[in-house]
Amino acid sequence: QAVGGGGGAGGMDSLAMGQSAAGSQGGIGDAAASAASTDSQVWVKGASSYAMFGQSATGDGNAHAVDLTAGDSLFAQGADSVAVYGESTAKGAKGNITINLNGQYTIGGAGTGVAAMLVGGADNTLNNHSLLYAMGATPSFTIQASQFQAFQAFLLAPGPVVPTNAILESLLDDFSPLAITGTSGDDHVENSKIADTLGRVIGNMDLGGGTNSFHNIADASMVGLKTIDLGGGKFTNDGLFTNQGIGVVAKVDVTGGFTQIFSGDFVTDVDLNNQITDALALTVAGDFDGEAPLNFLSIDKLFAEYVLATGSAMTDSGITPTTLHPAVGFNFLTKVVGGTDLVLYADNPTFLELAQDPNSGTTDPGVFQMAQYLDDVEASSSPDNPMALLINMLRFLPDEMELGSALTRLTPHYAVHTFEMINRSTDIMLEAARECTGVPAYKDPDGRCVWASISPQAEYSRDAGAGTTSRDDVMKTMSLGGIGEVSQHWSLGATIGRTEFDSKIDFNGELLSATTGESWQAYALAKYADKNYFIDFAVGGGTGSFKGERDTHLDQVAFIPGETLIGDYLPEALLPGIGNSVTYTQKTAQFGGSARLGITQE
Incomplete structure (x- = not known):
């Protein structure tokens, strides 16, 4: 002194x-x-x-x-x-x-x-x-449970205590x-x-x-809490800058300007549920290069646009928003709006574009329809969209292949497939009726034919190739019916039947959905014969009841929940997701008819 x-x-x-x-x-x-x-x-x-x-x-x-x-x-x-x-x-x-x-x-x-x-x-x-x-x-303060024993030992050491492994957010007050x-x-x-x-x-x-000035040099870090008063001077960031630490959304007021160069990181927490992000409010100009690592704390609403920094003037020198992991559906960018605001926005590819990309691994038209449906929902909605969580989880998937697989899992192939199964069971029933009318007994003087048929293990498989789903169905059909002549040319009859279904749909060798069910069907039969020509008719319908389970899993989105006093990030956590599977029941009813023209050979 x-x-x-x-x-x-x-x-x-x-x-x-x-x-x-x-x-x-x-x-x-x-x-x-x-x-x-x-x-x-x-x-x-x-x-x-x-x-x-x-x-x-x-x-x-x-x-x-x-x-x-x-x-x-x-x-x-x-x-x-x-x-x-x-x-x-x-x-x-x-x-x-x-x-x-x-x-x-x-x-x-x-x-x-x-x-x-x-x-x-x-x-x-x-x-x-x-x-x-x-x-x-x-x-x-709060520390992680895994660090508690080490911290107890630290407390016993002589000298002042620095809670290095304390969670920074718990110390803010x-x-x-x-x-x-x-x-x-x-x-x-x-x-x-x-x-x-x-x-x-x-x-x-x-x-x-x-x-005045503050220079945060590469590899150093600055945690702003509420205010940085430089008396109009400039803050230069070559290192890491964060508002109240990662995992906390906050606005920091800077009395002065802010320049971030190519090596700098402005860590930006994003809370979509509340539609807010970390932000800087400058009294002088801002100029941003480097990166803005984005850490999403919630994703239950759609992404909009957010002001990252506002100042008397603003320059975007190439700052690049980045994500914790690759996100194929998001293309985050920044722009200057009104000459004063640095705005974070997204120019995303459509789901249809991603699904139709050869790398998606899918060529299924049904999947493309699902992708278009998601695009329509996203385009016509505000951030408060009940499907926002699903849309965001899909966009956060790492690549086109993962997205294609996810869209395939979400496409309800079974809804159409139940109709196909009922149609095939109808074919089995009608074929039994037509076979009966062709046996010699049908030519007996009374002109009648009665049958009872059991098809215990009718199997159907279809694999349309790479990029599509494969199907394996097992049907057990029981039917009975009768038909008899009512005139020289006409015969009338009816048939009724029941079918049990066990169906599986796979994609890329993995089970996509499993469905079981049953259907009841009844058809009125008619046949007109003249010499060696005939035409037969079947008119009727049936109802089906199906239940099953479908794989709908999507990878949950990771985020960093916080950091310690010394800047070590806490282990990644997962945001809430959707269920890994859905169970469903479906009631199906269909009615129709068929006609067949044929020639008999004596």
């Missing part, structure tokens, strides 16, 4: 913005330069304490440079305490303040406490390589209002990672009225 006019002290008053910690700041004379360094951890426990303090302060005179270097961690977690304090104040010239934080942690206190405070100065630089934030020593403050100087924060440090800043900032 160097004080013009002598004296000097630290204390509570020093923590008010714009105040000096010097006990005789009104002294006359120049204040010498001040420098200090530490090679080991500094831990102070009292209220209004400083872990590291450097000051060059005077009244009438000039102040000089302040250089502080922390070679290890700084802890000042008491109420209204400061981890590192640098001041150069005077009515005359002021010196530059340089603070180097090379330790693992820089943690300020509760209440009005901050991690780093720069007071006055001219062209000031804060080089942070540590995990920097402000918080009291006894926060409440415990962070102090400000992490870094400045006053009248030009304050420049350089945040970077070196060796085994994190280069991570968590919290709000108020750098005061100078020409």
Whole structure:
């Protein structure tokens, strides 16, 4: 500490913005330069304490440079305490303040406490390589169950406790209002990672009225909470920037501009249920390159358009939205709207285009109809669509092949197939009737024919080739009937029958659906014969009752539910999905007739 006019002290008053910690700041004379360094951890426990303090302060005179270097961690977690304090104040010239934080942690206190405070100065630089934030020593937080035993051991170790594996979201209410403050100087924060440090800043900032800047260098991270006041200066992001951590949707107000270059990531949480995303509100211009990793927290509504950043002007320099895993149905893009808003939107391929892609592995017209149906539903609806979850899950599938298989599973092939099965059982019944009329007994003088027929194991299989479904049906049909002559040329009769069905539909060698059921049918029969020509008729119908189960599974969409204090992502979790199968019942009724013209050979 160097004080013009002598004296000097630290204390509570020093923590008010714009105040000096010097006990005789009104002294006359120049204040010498001040420098200090530490090679080991500094831990102070009292209220209004400083872990590291450097000051060059005077009244009438000039102040000089302040250089502080922390070679290890700084802890000042008491109420209204400061981890590192640098001041150069005077009515005359002021010196530059340089603070180097090379330790693992820089943690300020509760209440009005901050991690780093720069007071006055001219062209000031804060080089942070540590995990920097402000918080009291006894926060409440949540950790994963798998980390609990390790954390208990950590608590028993001597020294201050840093809950490194605490879930960041559970700590949001415990962070102090400000992490870094400045006053009248030009304050420049350089945040970077070196060796085994994190280069991570968590919290709000108020750098005061100078020409200020914050540079988040590649591989470093910044977690904005609510406000970043750069006094109109610029935030440059080469590393990772997130609003309140991944897994939390929040808006951060930036008093200044924001530029993200090609190596930067603006992590963006998306909550479709509430139609909101992370966003930045800038008072100056924004310019975005790099990536915007998207983390979907809910998908029960359709995707619309969302403002990621707004400023006095906006430039899209090529920022690329990305997803946690490949998503074949989504094509996320950004655009500038109105010259001031960076908007996230999607220009998606249609389901029909994806289904008809050769890579989908399907050529089934029924599947194409299902794809078109989904396109129509999506195009005609608002985000509040009851089918939004299904549509989004399909779009999040990784490739065309997976989508083609999913659309095939969702296509209700069995609905049409039940009619086909009844038609085939009708053919079996009518064939039994026609065979009876052709036996010699039918030519007896009384002209009658009565039959009872059992077809215990009629099998039908169809495989139309690659890209379509295959079917295997087993039908057990029992029928009885009779027909007799009523005139020289005409014979009349009837038949009734019952069929049991057991049907399976497969796709690419995997079971798609299994259906069982039964049908009852009755037909009136007529035959006209003249010489060696005849024509026979069948008119009637039947009803069927079917039940079955169909595979409708879709892969659930993964997301990252949060991160720890030190920025480690929690294991991926899965969003709610739809059922893996559906059971169904179907009642079928059909009526019709047939006619056959033939020639008999004597």
